[in-house]
């Protein structure tokens with residue numbers, strides 16, 4: 140259907156749900172093992188989620204109000220929308236079983252209409268069996284997506300940016316989400332300090348190997364109040380210019396599997412928070428530039444996927 144040389148989210152949503160689908164972000168409050176000392180302190184070096192370790196969790200009733208308000212907002216644009224309830228707390232399953240049950244129960248009255256899917260963002264190392272069982276039970280009713288950060292497929296880089304999980308932990312988490320009948324979306328960042336062009340390629344190869352159904356990728360951004368901001372101000376690190384990013388992104392997309400769906404191709408953050416890069420990051424512009432880059436190379440998504448090379 141799409142003439143783009145890569146697979147994007149909108150056509151996938153139309154095929155899957157047969158109607159326009161909109162994401163409603165829900166803030167259940169966030170806790171993070173990288174900030175509360177369980178794994179580490181200070182957070183990932185690019186992360187500006189302040190107060191992640193406060194444990195300030197939203198009440199179920201407050202979450203219901205968030206969801207109702209989001210649905211009402213979407214219905215002003217479209218009278219018959221599908222909605223993806225997106226628990227965007229950065230480690231959405233880093234809560235006890237009772238709390239996760241309470242959080243997921245918020246969407247139940249809205250399933251399967253208008254809520255057609257639920258998406259939960261979390262870390263590979265905060266996915267206990269009890270959480271998988273909860274998500275798997277919900278997946279009997281509607282699709283459940285688990286968004287897992289890989290970011291870079293190199294343990295040394297993951298240590299250097301204070302991610303504090305390994306590539307193998309990511310792969311193991313994707314094996315477990317698949318076994319639980321969940322859809323998995325892997326996250327990647329291109330241009331992390333020391334990762335380079337080879338790193339971008341390697342990360343795509345690991346995401347392809349993992350078999351995740353979806354991929355979100357964006358350029359490294361330096362946000363205020365992060366460790367990266369300090370290093371950037373000292374001149375220790377630099378960010379990608381748009382031409383380099385698109386070129387590395389093309390390398391990345393060539394190495395994914397052809398069927399993997401690209402949920403995101405670029406990152407964005409308000410200019411008042413984003414120190415670098417300062418270039419325009421509008422997603423349609425990146426999409427067009429990526430299409431032109433791949434067309435110029437005569438390649439497309441999956442062209443350098445390891446299975447495709449043999450074919």
Ligand code: SF4
Pocket residue numbers: 171172173174181182183186187188191229230262302
């Ligand atoms: S990116 Fe996620 S895991 Fe890392 S510090 Fe931020 S909230 Fe925690």
